[in-house]
Amino acid sequence: MSTVSEVKQKALLAKQAAVLTNNVTTEQKNEALLAMASALIAHSDDIIAANHIDLENGRKNGTSKSLLDRLALNKERIEGIAEGLRQIVALEDPVGEQLEQFSRPNGLRIKQIRVPLGVIGMIYEARPNVTVDATGLCLKTGNTVVLRGGSAAIESNRKIVEVMRKALASTALPADAIQLIEDSDRASVNEMLKANGLLDVVIPRGGASLIRTVVENATVPVIETGAGICHTFVDESAQLNMAIEIALNAKVQRPSVCNSMETLLVHKQFAEKHLEALLAPLAEKVEIRGCARTLEGFTGAVPATDEDYATEYNDYILNVRIVDSLDEALAHISKFGTMHSECIVTEDEDHAAAFLQRVDAAAVYHNASTRFTDGFEFGFGAEIGISTQKLHARGPMGLPALTSSKYLIQGNGQIRQ
Amino acid sequence: MSTVSEVKQKALLAKQAAVLTNNVTTEQKNEALLAMASALIAHSDDIIAANHIDLENGRKNGTSKSLLDRLALNKERIEGIAEGLRQIVALEDPVGEQLEQFSRPNGLRIKQIRVPLGVIGMIYEARPNVTVDATGLCLKTGNTVVLRGGSAAIESNRKIVEVMRKALASTALPADAIQLIEDSDRASVNEMLKANGLLDVVIPRGGASLIRTVVENATVPVIETGAGICHTFVDESAQLNMAIEIALNAKVQRPSVCNSMETLLVHKQFAEKHLEALLAPLAEKVEIRGCARTLEGFTGAVPATDEDYATEYNDYILNVRIVDSLDEALAHISKFGTMHSECIVTEDEDHAAAFLQRVDAAAVYHNASTRFTDGFEFGFGAEIGISTQKLHARGPMGLPALTSSKYLIQGNGQIRQ
Structure with a gap:
């Protein structure tokens, strides 16, 4: 599979899956998150084994101790990650919330409701916990996700995503709601950044240089996160x-x-x-x-x-x-x-x-x-990042930041004069 | 003045002016809009004379009849444009609106309030009415504006902006809140699209090719408008x-x-x-x-x-x-x-x-x-455009779409554990 086709193919699968995830109930989404949490714990040995390969490769490549620490998984950390999914289950589902309702003199009844964004592209560094957190937040809000984590965590991410996708098989959510870009080439990042029509938004999480790369190259809408002086x-x-x-x-x-x-x-x-x-x-x-x-x-x-x-x-x-x-x-x-x-x-x-x-x-x-300044400290229960831009969301972003809205208009034959 | 310096210089003036426009009252903003409306009518002969030059040039250049019609101004149209400003005066000011208020167990009191976006870059075609509409909407929401209209309307826009800026002299708003990019080179558009740190958002209004150019080249956040199949x-x-x-x-x-x-x-x-x-x-x-x-x-x-x-x-x-x-x-x-x-x-x-x-x-x-699908038909009283993206605003955009938010946190010495 060439780089081009991996991103396009997987983003397209995610887009098709988004039609389904947009139309499931909160209960069905919660069941899916719980199934994922259980599966991660049930397969923690496999995940730790895959993580071991990443850590070995990291040591060979002279990765710093602090980066290795962020990459490392053990039973306790996997339990913490699974617990994070369970906490997302407990959060209110913003999708379907009615934001506005009004009528017009001509009799049109207009409602504005929250809807999923669609397909969310996550670009992040070698932190396997983000793979699960981001997936949980995206699925809870009816979105699908295309994950592109740091290549130093590829074995861990591959195993984690495999486990989460398999867990969805017994739920109302399609496995294709979770996509992992495995190509470690930077070209795959650039391709995501220009995948207009397939990705609805890209969220970078990581250091200043990653975020700058995303902001400077993306044609897909971006939620800028992170830099703080x-x-x-x-x-x-x-x-x-x-x-x-x-x-x-x-x-x-x-x-x-x-x-x-x-x-x-x-x-x-x-x-x-x-x-x-x-x-x-x-x-x-x-x-x-x-x-x-x-x-x-x-x-x-x-x-x-x-x-x-x-x-x-x-x-x-x-x-x-x-x-x-x-x-x-x-x-x-x-x-x-x-x-x-x-x-x-x-x-x-x-x-x-x-x-x-x-x-x-x-x-x-x-x-x-x-x-x-943190989603948990603000009581949002979860956080996809902290927006440092002024559009869409600003500051700690909870679940509503992963939604858009649409207007539903009920008439009885109204035409414009 | 080189192209580079015109965009940078004027965007910087707009950014400095935004500190002031962020801190004036609704009444002061309304006074400014009314002063602009009166000035446009008082100087309608000058504006029509400037517009006449644009129309002459357009005819020489073989501009289509429909484009000339959209470019043309007369007394009646200027009165309509001024009336548009007065209608914006009548709209509720979203700035300062409290969106959320909550307390945390540690005693922190958190409020989320609406604030202006800051500096808004408008990129549009040869329609002088947009010059006034966009300025009115941006100023009402405490923003400043950098206008870059189609070059075929440059004489009209120059005169209109001169009149509006002079009108602000007698008000609490600084003339520098309104900036017109006069350089007709496309390079000035591209420079606006990459003016991160100076422009907070760019809003393109016009045909599909203009919008595509903006989306593909902007590193500044964009609100995509317009294309409708x-x-x-x-x-x-x-x-x-x-x-x-x-x-x-x-x-x-x-x-x-x-x-x-x-x-x-x-x-x-x-x-x-x-x-x-x-x-x-x-x-x-x-x-x-x-x-x-x-x-x-x-x-x-x-x-x-x-x-x-x-x-x-x-x-x-x-x-x-x-x-x-x-x-x-x-x-x-x-x-x-x-x-x-x-x-x-x-x-x-x-x-x-x-x-x-x-x-x-x-x-x-x-x-x-x-x-x-229109801001007026939805009862918003005004519209800066119709967003066809999912971030920030979707559908007809009224005044709230021109705002962001910030969190204000009151403590009494809280530190994080």
Whole structure:
């Protein structure tokens, strides 16, 4: 099978299957997810064996320890992945929900209802758990899915998809609702990105370069996820202890993720009194890169550049910049932020309100850590990703983000005048 | 000013202006729209003079009569355009609307509110009314706009934009909220399509080739509008008179628009009894291209090809195909439709329900003309276009389609465990 035909053929199968998945009941979809969960556990030995091959190949190829860790599966992780499917079962099905209903003077009765998007293309890295999570979310919303995971996880993905497809055989959902692109060539990604008419949307999940590739090359609509250069602004009136706790949490609780902080902005009045107290606990855990005034007031820092302010470190590095005012903080965020998650720590309600109003980001916080930008933390029960674009969905995306809508119009012979 | 710098420079001005337009009141926005409406009428002589130059150039270049007609402005048309702005004033402002509000067990209070998209790029053909309509809709929703109209309307657009920008001088909105790309080179379009970070969305309005160019080349998110291969399916149990009226209306009331019918599907049982009666009134006004069975049963038709079924004529041509069943009609629509507007004429409620459920289109009709797919007809009061994609907005797009959302999170020191 050539690259071209694999993507086209499988996307077409997914499109045909979408006609069926669009027309099953919530109960039937839930049964399918539960069958998949049970099958994954029943076949966990096979999956672990396949995963073992990926891990061996990864070690031979010098894959980093952290990537190998994300790739690795064991009984416990497979149980966690299956549990994720069961949690999706418990979520409300958005499909069929009535969004609007109105009548027109000519007697037309118009309803707008939620419908599946259709076929969703997932492009992601070597994380086998995404293979299951994404499939569960897509099927629950009546969509079908074309998966293209990182080639370093191909053996794991092949086995997982085989198990999930077989599990569907005993359910109302067709096995073809789940498609795995096995070709490891980048051309298969490019082909997905241009599969207009077959894929309704492509969702990339992964690092900045993957997402950039997708955004720059896709003609299929994309939901951009991920990149986060997030700021915490410690205002003049902030409580010192709260500022320390929020900054520490935003930076070091899990630096590798998109909602972690990259730059700490500090009001000069606050800095004059508390800079040392604020930065000392951070400096114990991270490298601090500071503006000129930070370097004057705090000895444990190295100079920060504009390039630093524009970098998503995802690492134990923090920029610190002292600003004269709320406006200067807003200007910095507007210049360097990626519109993901931004926080103000302040006791001044007017400043808080201005910050919430004026910062153009998916999630804007007053006195809470940016680390909360997450579908589970928001109570959505699941998340396909965090949208950093403004179209369709913005911020943590739960099940409704995987739906579209259509208008149903009932008449009795109306024609347009 | 080079092409590169014109798009970048004006998009940047629009982006800076968007910070202001995001933070004005509904009343201030309405005042601005009313000022623009008055100014357009006050300067209608200047606008008509500029339009005269465009028309002269068009005639010299052999522009078709219908295109010249769409380009032409006179006092009455300018009054109509100004009235359009006043109608937008009367519409509810979606910005600031609270979409969700919930609290989390940890005490975080989360609100989701509507916000402007930011900077909207409009790419359209030589229709000066779109210059005003689009500007009014974008400003009402707190956005700024970068306009790139067809070069054949450049003198009209330059004058109209000059008048509108001057009108803003006496209002709370900055003149830079309205930007016109004057460069007639296609390179300026391509530059807009790749202006990520400056434009938040691009909306193309125009013919199929313009929209295809935009979809294929844009890295900025696009709202695809327009292409419509719409069907009417006359089922076995349809009332003859209703079927004739709906088919006639869908085809000939205004064949040039996207929601007009291109193909009439007729159930064989209905055709056996009524084909002649159904097609005769249509044949008086349009060319009929029929399937083999249509040609057998009706003498006034020429053969239809698969290419015909896949063509958006926007003209006085109609395909007619006789089908054996509802399923065959659905299969035809699935194969050739553009997911715009589809209609079933039937007295069978089960068939109607199945059609509404199973047809994957923005608007699905039972016993009414597809010509109603329109923001005004739906009661939205205005329309920036009709989305034929599934992301963000689908079908007629009113003001809410020009907004995004953001989450505002209020805490008192919460950090993530």
